[in-house]
Amino acid sequence: MTGPTPSTVSGNLGLRLEEPLIFEQGDPAKTGVDLPEPGDRPDRLGGLARSGPIGLPGLSEPEVVRHYTRLSQKNYAIDSGFYPLGSCTMKHNPRLNERMARLPGFADLHPFQPQGTVQGALAVMGALSDWLLGLTGMRAVALSPAAGAHGELCGMQAIRAALDARGEGDRRVVLVPESAHGTNPATAALCGFKVRGVPGDARGRVDLDAFLAALDDGVAAVMITNPNTCGLFETEIIALSQAVHDAGAFVYMDGANFNAIVGRVRVADLGADAMHINIHKTFSTPHGGGGPGAGPTVLSAALAPFAPLPHVVAEGEGEGDDGGWRLVEHAEGDMRPFGRMKGFHGQFGVLVRALSYMMSMGKDGLRQASGDAVLNANYLLASLGDGLTPSFEGPCMHEALFDDRFLKGTGVSTLDFAKALIDEGFHPMTMYFPLVVHGAMLMEPTETESKASLDAFCETVLALAEKARAGETAVFTEAPRHTPRRRLDETRAARQPVLRWAPPASARAAE
Amino acid sequence: MTTLYFTEDHEWIAVDGDVGTVGITDHAQAQLGDVVFVEVPEAGRDLNRGDEAAVVESVKAASEVYAPVSGTVTEGNAALAETPAMVNTDPLGEGWFFRLTLADPSELDGLMDQAAYDAHVAGLD
Numbered sequence: 001m002t003g004p005t006p007s008t009v010s011g012n013l014g015l016r017l018e019e020p021l022i023f024e025q026g027d028p029a030k031t032g033v034d035l036p037e038p039g040d041r042p043d044r045l046g047g048l049a050r051s052g053p054i055g056l057p058g059l060s061e062p063e064v065v066r067h068y069t070r071l072s073q074k075n076y077a078i079d080s081g082f083y084p085l086g087s088c089t090m091k092h093n094p095r096l097n098e099r100m101a102r103l104p105g106f107a108d109l110h111p112f113q114p115q116g117t118v119q120g121a122l123a124v125m126g127a128l129s130d131w132l133l134g135l136t137g138m139r140a141v142a143l144s145p146a147a148g149a150h151g152e153l154c155g156m157q158a159i160r161a162a163l164d165a166r167g168e169g170d171r172r173v174v175l176v177p178e179s180a181h182g183t184n185p186a187t188a189a190l191c192g193f194k195v196r197g198v199p200g201d202a203r204g205r206v207d208l209d210a211f212l213a214a215l216d217d218g219v220a221a222v223m224i225t226n227p228n229t230c231g232l233f234e235t236e237i238i239a240l241s242q243a244v245h246d247a248g249a250f251v252y253m254d255g256a257n258f259n260a261i262v263g264r265v266r267v268a269d270l271g272a273d274a275m276h277i278n279i280h281k282t283f284s285t286p287h288g289g290g291g292p293g294a295g296p297t298v299l300s301a302a303l304a305p306f307a308p309l310p311h312v313v314a315e316g317e318g319e320g321d322d323g324g325w326r327l328v329e330h331a332e333g334d335m336r337p338f339g340r341m342k343g344f345h346g347q348f349g350v351l352v353r354a355l356s357y358m359m360s361m362g363k364d365g366l367r368q369a370s371g372d373a374v375l376n377a378n379y380l381l382a383s384l385g386d387g388l389t390p391s392f393e394g395p396c397m398h399e400a401l402f403d404d405r406f407l408k409g410t411g412v413s414t415l416d417f418a419k420a421l422i423d424e425g426f427h428p429m430t431m432y433f434p435l436v437v438h439g440a441m442l443m444e445p446t447e448t449e450s451k452a453s454l455d456a457f458c459e460t461v462l463a464l465a466e467k468a469r470a471g472e473t474a475v476f477t478e479a480p481r482h483t484p485r486r487r488l489d490e491t492r493a494a495r496q497p498v499l500r501w502a503p504p505a506s507a508r509a510a511e
Numbered sequence: 512m513t514t515l516y517f518t519e520d521h522e523w524i525a526v527d528g529d530v531g532t533v534g535i536t537d538h539a540q541a542q543l544g545d546v547v548f549v550e551v552p553e554a555g556r557d558l559n560r561g562d563e564a565a566v567v568e569s570v571k572a573a574s575e576v577y578a579p580v581s582g583t584v585t586e587g588n589a590a591l592a593e594t595p596a597m598v599n600t601d602p603l604g605e606g607w608f609f610r611l612t613l614a615d616p617s618e619l620d621g622l623m624d625q626a627a628y629d630a631h632v633a634g635l636d
Contacts, residue, residue, distance in 0.1 A: 432572060433572075435572055490570045494570060
């Protein structure tokens with residue numbers, strides 16, 4: 001990998017600063033805080049006290065602040081520009097969410113506090129559960145899964161528990177259409193199921209005939225993503241679900257693309273038995289802000305008894321007003337929980353943000369957001385359709401899928417094209433996924449983007465496509481040219497990964 | 512004498528008597544790009560035709576390698592763990608994935624010869 005052309009004495013380019021690792025700065029002998037000398041006191045470590053140097057970097061507070069601020073300035077985020085990463089729903093995170101999550105009554109809670117002192121937090125969990133059940137039409141919800149794939153695991157464990165309970169634990173096969181998310185087969189395999197793939201048809205949907213042919217009494221469930229990873233609605237979903245139920249199996253619906261249908265389609269009406277909701281995507285906090293996500297999982301009446309603990313329930317008649325809220329941590333009545341998904345009660349901060357988003361948007365606002373997200377994706381599909389090669393006929397749902405046929409013979413690959421977009425100041429779209437089309441470019445604008453920002457993006461993409469066709473290959477194969485680092489060697493990084501920093505040999509010799 | 516057969520999923524199997532050597536084709540490695548990780552089956556594993564037998568991961572994607580025919584694995588190519596790049600540089604030679612003892616040589620009848628496979632690949636573009 002090569003750095004920027006060092007045309008300056010310092011190596012910095014204007015105010016774009018070269019930033020060493022924190023371990024390469026300062027001096028271990030230096031410290032940012034004055035601590036009193038411990039003095040000569042007996043320790044209680046039983047001879048296990050560290051004898052060698054601990055190796056922490058030594059920097060002053062301003063040095064630390066500058067280091068992390070500089071790193072953050074190198075970041076590209078939804079707050080700095082258009083982020084069309086497909087299948088990721090990188091939508092704006094309203095600042096109100098952050099204000100709510102930082103309220104001391106939410107931010108400073110401890111999970112061991114007595115329930116009487118955390119009624120507000122339990123009320124948030126209860127209200128969020130009601131919203132999620134209302135939007136999906138399902139019977140029960142587990143708030144504790146910590147991410148989308150964790151929610152998949154939750155749903156599939158519930159399916160497994162339900163099958164075991166009726167003595168059909170010998171159903172070992174999970175059908176996964178090729179238009180499903182990549183995490184689906186991994187989840188099924190982790191739960192001990194055998195994965196059987198189902199091909200798509202020429203319309204980018206599940207091939208219903210092939211699906212029905214694969215459905216037998218060994219099938220435990222289907223894991224289907226709707227809208228699917230081609231950004232298309234599975235139009236045969238109701239017939240498919242009916243067939244699955246008739247065969248005694250369950251329908252797991254991957255909710256990663258829920259943003260396309262919120263407030264418009266209740267997944268219970270499509271026949272889903274379980275679905276996770278990436279609330280850190282669909283209900284803002286994109287990618288959990290780089291921190292934790294949350295993947296609450298809704299369950300149908302058939303699976304509800306097997307929902308993992310804990311649940312939040314309103315006591316008394318007043319929906320929490322009189323009797324308060326209670327956390328159910330042990331099975332009661334008819335509950336047959338399959339267990340727990342994680343310690344404590346889920347990623348509470350993300351739950352607060354999602355509820356804040358939902359309540360400030362309202363039901364009508366959520367419905368408009370999903371409509372605008374689909375409209376924006378179709379605007380991309382229509383605007384780019386002539387210069388690029390759409391993989392399937394529109395209209396699409398929340399994301400537009402193109403392949404690399406428009407680059408054929410130009411010597412430019414999808415990867416090169418994405419790198420050129422970085423030079424133009426855009427985060428690239430998702431590349432090479434889904435696998436069902438060649439050299440895929442998957443773009444999800446979300447409802448966040450204005451027409452002006454979509455136009456600016458489309459203008460750039462179309463101009464780049466023209467350059468590729470005109471033989472200006474170097475624009476692509478040498479990209480990125482205007483970034484702190486040029487094209488990184490992905491192959492070497494994967495084949496010879498360096499996973500732990502080590503001090504340079506010269507520094508080690510000096511110790 | 513060794514005879515080479517191909518699958519629609521771009522595996523090859525070189526058969527000598529009842530011993531088959533399996534790998535992925537030049538077309539497959541070109542489509543995958545730089546291979547960074549390969550997982551091969553362990554000796555003794557019984558495979559049915561079409562079973563997932565190995566995994567190949569490139570900078571672009573992870574894919575399964577399916578058993579072209581049924582049989583019992585006798586050896587996985589351990590060298591690929593250290594140098595997965597051999598799948599790119601010599602897919603039909605040193606980049607082989609595993610060897611197996613064929614359970615039913617008549618299954619070979621369902622596979623393609625070189626000419627048929629070349630036509631299959633040409634038809635994909």
